[in-house]
Amino acid sequence: MHEPTRTSTTPATRYGDPILYPTAIQQPVMLPAELPPGVEMVTLPGGYRTLAYTLPGAPAAPAPAAAQPVPTWAKTTALLAPTVGGGIAAAGFGISYAAPGLIAMTEALWAAIALIAAGTLAPLLLRTARGSAGRGAAPVQHVTQNISASGMFGRANGTINHR
Template structure:
């Protein structure tokens, strides 16, 4: 051992950032810590009751109302189910009638167009021709227009 033994310090007198370590030889020594220092342990703080937020109270009050509304809607739909089935049949029949009417209208329109096109082919359109002559580079041009 050393000829001059070091006195040991009580734990409360050891400055922050310094800790007591035991060397491999078994000797105790004070050393500076290179890592973050740990604060002294404190007594655990008991949890404090916090008030319930206003939005949580409002939501809790609305839940039974919304649930009741959904239940009433379900009862109403179950009572109206036969009527809803009948309405859906009427709607599908209407869609089918509109589709058939559209197909018939397309057929009629195509026939009418064909007749109009045939009638226009029978009528001759006027054929217009022009004949223009000029005798020199800067001379006056004369022409005739023929409608046939």
């Protein structure tokens, strides 16, 4: 700590010490209101009182915040999370059991597509193969069919004409 010193013929005294010698120079006394910020009057271990710079005290800990209520959206989300997770788990479980059936249905669908394609393309291929044999185009035949029946439960008769 800084101890002010004076050049004097009398023994040195510190600021605030009681006056022991009447010939000592009296230091001016500062009022507490006149002290600059960070300066305080302190008492040293030897009993002397002096001005000293002090460290600012630690700020008081903030009061604990009051408990906030849980928002409604958070409650709703917390309640929906297990439901949605369970639904996803059930869907995955169901798909794992359905996978062999889905594979079989896919194979059947490809077989049906192949059958339809073969049924559509077969007449075209036969027509081109018949026409490329060198015999020329085959004559177009008209087939007519006449069917008649008498009465509601009568026997039906029919004729087929090739022209």
